Amino acid sequence: MIDKPLVFVGKIIADFTHEINNHLALIKESAGLISDICKGKKSIDKKEMPYVVESLEAIENQIQKSVNFIGYFNRFAHRMDNLKSSFKLSSTVEELFELLKRYSSRKKVSLKYDIPESLPDLENSPFLLEFAIFYAIDSFLKKSKPDTNITVTAKGENGFVKLTVKYEGDFTESINQEIWQISTIQEILSLTNIKITSNDKVVNIEIPV
Amino acid sequence: MKKAKVLIIDDEQELVTALTERLNLRGYDASGVVSLSEAINFIKQIPDVIILDIGLQDTDGLEVLKRIKEINPSIQVIMLSGYGDTERINKSLQSGAFDYLIKPVDIEDLVSKIDSAKLKKEESI
Amino acid sequence: MFNPLKQVLSKLTEERYFNLKFRLILLNTFFAIIPLGIVITITYLWIYQIVHDDFRNNLKWQMEETRHSIEFFISERISALRFVSSSYPEEYFTDEKKFHRLFSDFKREFEGIVDIGVINSKGIQTLYIGPYQLTGRDYSQAEWFKDMAMRTVYVTDVFLGYRKIPHFSIVIKKELSSKDFRLLRVSINMDILQKLLSNLEIESQDDIFLVNRDKILQTNSKLFGNALEPLKLKVTIEDDTNHIKIYEYDIDRKQAYLAYGTIKNTPWILVALIRSEPYEKIPSFFTREVTMISIFSIALIFFVITTSINTLVNRVQKADYEREIAIANAEHADKLASIGRLAAGVAHEINNPLAIINEKAGLMKDLIEYGDITQNKEKFLQLIGSIQDSVVRCRTITHRLLSFSRKIDKTTEQFQLNEAIQEVIGFIVKEIEAKSINVTYDFQDNLPKITTDKGQLQQVLLNIINNAVDAVDMGGKIEIKTELIDNNRIRILIKDNGPGIPKERLKHIFEPFYTTKKKGTGLGLYISYGIIKKLGGDIKVSSEVDKGTTFSIEMPINFETERSK
Incomplete structure (x- = not known):
């Protein structure tokens, strides 16, 4: 029962490290460029100075991006601390989307979300909720065609927050990855009072407030 | 106004030297140390502002903060912290830290915090 | 990972709970039936007693009645004969005509008289009226005649006499002078006694008869011979008792009652043998009813107990199951939390080299802005080198994280x-350094590679080392030792010099929900214990207050082969 969430965590960590490695590669390139400019000369040519500054700014930018990204990852990692805590739906969706960007862009699917800030705080397992949303997105991405959309919307409705994950586009015929059974996910979510249902291109997740 | 006398305490030598140099370039009287024993000597010279890493390896940054405040409460301390260490940030603010910054820091933010910390120190005397 | 656990759990529990149910139902039913059994037995014995007493009283009463009627019959005739003998003038006993009239009157009044005779003191029947020719018959040698020397009234045993018909005689003596006497004798057929006996209500198996004191039957017995035959029943009969005596008597291994009583003024004893067991009728009725009620009660008791125990045990089973699931879930939650902590910690580490890169790049920009660039070429190269070093540092961290992510769902x-x-140790180096803990290693170099669930073993080690870190004071000591026990097992010892654990706490240390920490869930060591056991290993703890605690973990070198055994 825990293996599916572990796969999810493993995927997030793997994607995260790849992303950070990309950032590092960029930093390395920029540093390499400066190094190239400096090497073999007595002093740096004034004409080349803008390239140096540009590269240094690129490094600083990259660092900022990395730090932000690490921030999201950190937040995500701490979601596993407790099976119950108080959290904002928008912040969990935000970090999940940041961490899944790499996965979706590889599939050329754009992820969008629209979560009203006015929704009440939830008292639940943020990790398992993210897992549920991940399941929905993952099940679509595994059979998606390029240039399609996945949107997540949410609304409050008599004591529940209803989250809808919708795929806009066609499914491909050639699926080469195992798509998890919704029943497995439902069983895992039975640890909480989160309900999940799916039909073709829509997954609905219901969280009691 | 005379620029502040700044002490940077962080166990990353590379970071300390870079920051010290950058502050010196901006006209501050900055020095940096990587260990507590070194820091003691500098603290005796009573700097205006100390920039202190919250996650020091040999000692807990919080303990260092408390000791600095014991030695001279007028010294203003700006904590450096990693992301998400909210618990220790809050504790250090309660223990008398002037402010905090998340690593990696933006130099302009740091400079402005040092200036206001110096102002506060002068007011307090 | 979860499903095999579930299966083992359900298999184990089903058998365990079935046994529990079985034992509880049996025990409860047994103890519920005991009082029922006691009540039934007591009631049975009580009713048995009542029925038997009632039967004996009834028998006694009937015997008294019968005895009374025989006594009355005899004494009536004796009185009448006495009266006749003493008050009638003497000529009535010498003149045949008058004697005849007397006999006719007498016979009319008293049933059963067959004949009458007068016998003189020499034993000669001087007068006789009856169906036989017995006038002049000499009785001087008859037993009864001889007995009459001493008596005035005599009721004889039943005898055949000259007539060859069982009968008895009543003889009345009248003294005529000092040496002379006359006897008046009437014969009565035995049939009349038989008739009197038949007044007693008896069943066909029962028997009632008269015997004399020599146990010669005086009337016909159904079971023990005809009149004048010796009684074919071994029984001691006490002489001359006024009361009816009732004995229990076994006949053909069947319980019977023997009742007897002597009949006044006669040589007879009235004997009744009751074999029909009329008292059995009520107990058998009782038995039938009670058996029905008992069976119904037992069925009801069994049903109620079975249902309630079933519900109870099912509830217990459900609660246990939920608890196990909760623990399993807690275990999972624990695992997730530790993964999260590790991931967050590692990611956090990247921030340090990134900060360095940031400052170096910033410094370079500063140098361009504030300083003389042309003079700073060397410095630039140095800073760029530092940036590149930091990138490498970052990469080692991400590499670690990546390999961690790959291992996450492997076993x-x-x-x-x-x-x-x-x-x-690398995961918690910060905590260790924060407390200036001195960690020493005493690793055996030539340990073979171990095959097991690395993640889970590391989780346990992390848990135990973390506990040690929490336990020791600032500057404390933790010693980690590994050694080969034999070809199949490795031991890991984790020793701290913390405050130690008192004995009474030590024995609970691996129990669920046990904790000494204020914040802990208490699941740590319990789960660690479960994990090590699952991996075929063993975990032990020894501790001495003020000296420290040592955890010893023994692991099979190859968990897979160990398991397949």
Whole structure:
């Protein structure tokens, strides 16, 4: 029962490290460029100075991006601390989307979300909720065609927050990855009072407030 | 106004030297140390502002903060912290830290915090 | 990972709970039936007693009645004969005509008289009226005649006499002078006694008869011979008792009652043998009813107990199951939380080299802005080198994280135990350094690679080392030792010099929900214990207050082969 969430965590960590490695590669390139400019000369040519500054700014930018990204990852990692805590739906969706960007862009699917800030705080397992949303997105991405959309919307409705994950586009015929059974996910979510249902291109997740 | 006398305490030598140099370039009287024993000597010279890493390896940054405040409460301390260490940030603010910054820091933010910390120190005397 | 656990759990529990149910139902039913049994037995004995007493009283009463009627019959005739003998003028006993009239009157009044005779003191029947020719018959040698010397009234045993018909005689003596006497004798057929006996209500198996004191039957017995035959029943009969005596008597291994009583003024004893067991009728009725009620009660008791125990045990089973699931879930939650912590910690580490890169790049920009660039070429190269070093540092961290992510959902793998322990220490190096803890290693170099669930083993080690870190004071000591026990097992010892654990706490240390920490869920060591057991290992703890605690973990070198055994 825990293996599916572990796969999810493993995927997030793997994607995260790849992303950070990309950032590092960029930093390395920029540093390499400066190094190239400096090497073999007595002093740096004034004409080349803008390239140096540009590269240094690129490094600083990259660092900022990395730090932000690490921030999201950190937040995500701490979601596993407790099976119950108080959290904002928008912040969990935000970090999940940041961490899944790499996965979706590889599939050329754009992820969008629209979560009203006015929704009440939830008292639940943020990790398992993210897992549920991940399941929905993952099940679509595994059979998606390029240039399609996945949107997540949410609304409050008599004591529940209803989250809808919708795929806009066609499914491909050639699926080469195992798509998890919704029943497995439902069983895992039975640890909480989160309900999940799916039909073709829509997954609905219901969280009691 | 005379620029502040700044002490940077962080166990990353590379970071300390870079920051010290950058502050010196901006006209501050900055020095940096990587260990507590070194820091003691500098603290005796009573700097205006100390920039202190919250996650020091040999000692807990919080303990260092408390000791600095014991030695001279007028010294203003700006904590450096990693992301998400909210618990220790809050504790250090309660223990008398002037402010905090998340690593990696933006130099302009740091400079402005040092200036206001110096102002506060002068007011307090 | 969860499903096999579930299966083992359900298999184990089903058998365990079935046994529990079975035992509880049996025990409860047994103890519920005991009082029922006692009540039934007591009631049965009580009713048995009542019925038997009632039967004996009834028998006694009937015997008294019968005895009374015989006594009355005899005494009536004796009185009448006495009266006749003493008050009638003497000529009535010498003149045949008058004697005849007397006999006719007498016979009319008293039933059963067959004949009458007068016998003189020499034993000669001087007068006789009856169906036989017995006038002049000499009785001087008859027993009864001889007895009459001493008596005035005599009721004889039943005898055949000259007539060859069982009968008895009543003889009345009248003294005529000092030496002369006359006897008046009437004969009565035995039939009349038989008739009197038949007044007693008896069943066909029962028997009632008269015997004399020599146990010669005086009337016909159904079972023990005809009149004048000796009684074919071994029985001691006490003489001359006024009361009816009732004995229990076994006949053909069947319980019977023997009742007897002597009949006044006669040589007879009235004997009744009751074999029909009329008292059995009520107990058998009782038995039938009670059996029905008992069976119904037992069925009801069984049903109620079975249903309630079933519900109870099912509830217990459900609660146990939920608890196990909760623990399993807690275990999972624990695992997730530790993964999260590790991931967050590692990611956090990247921030340091990134900060350095940031400052170096910033410094370079500063140098361009504030300083003389042309003079700073060397410095630039140095700073760029530093940036590149930091990038490398970042990469080692991300590399670690990546390999961690790959291992997350794998189970067993082959690895160097010593390295795995170092990795664990790497995860909590910050905490260790924060408390200036001195961690020493005493690793055996030539340990073979161990095959097991690395993640889970590391989780346990992390848990125990973390506990040690929490336990020791600032500057404390933790010693980690590995050694080969034999070809199949490795031991890991984790020793701290913390405050130790008192004995009474030590024995609960691996129990669920036990904790000494204020914040802990208490699941740590319980789960650690479960994990090590699951991996075929063993975990022990020894501790001495003020000296420290030592955890000893024994692990099979190859969990897979160990398991397949």
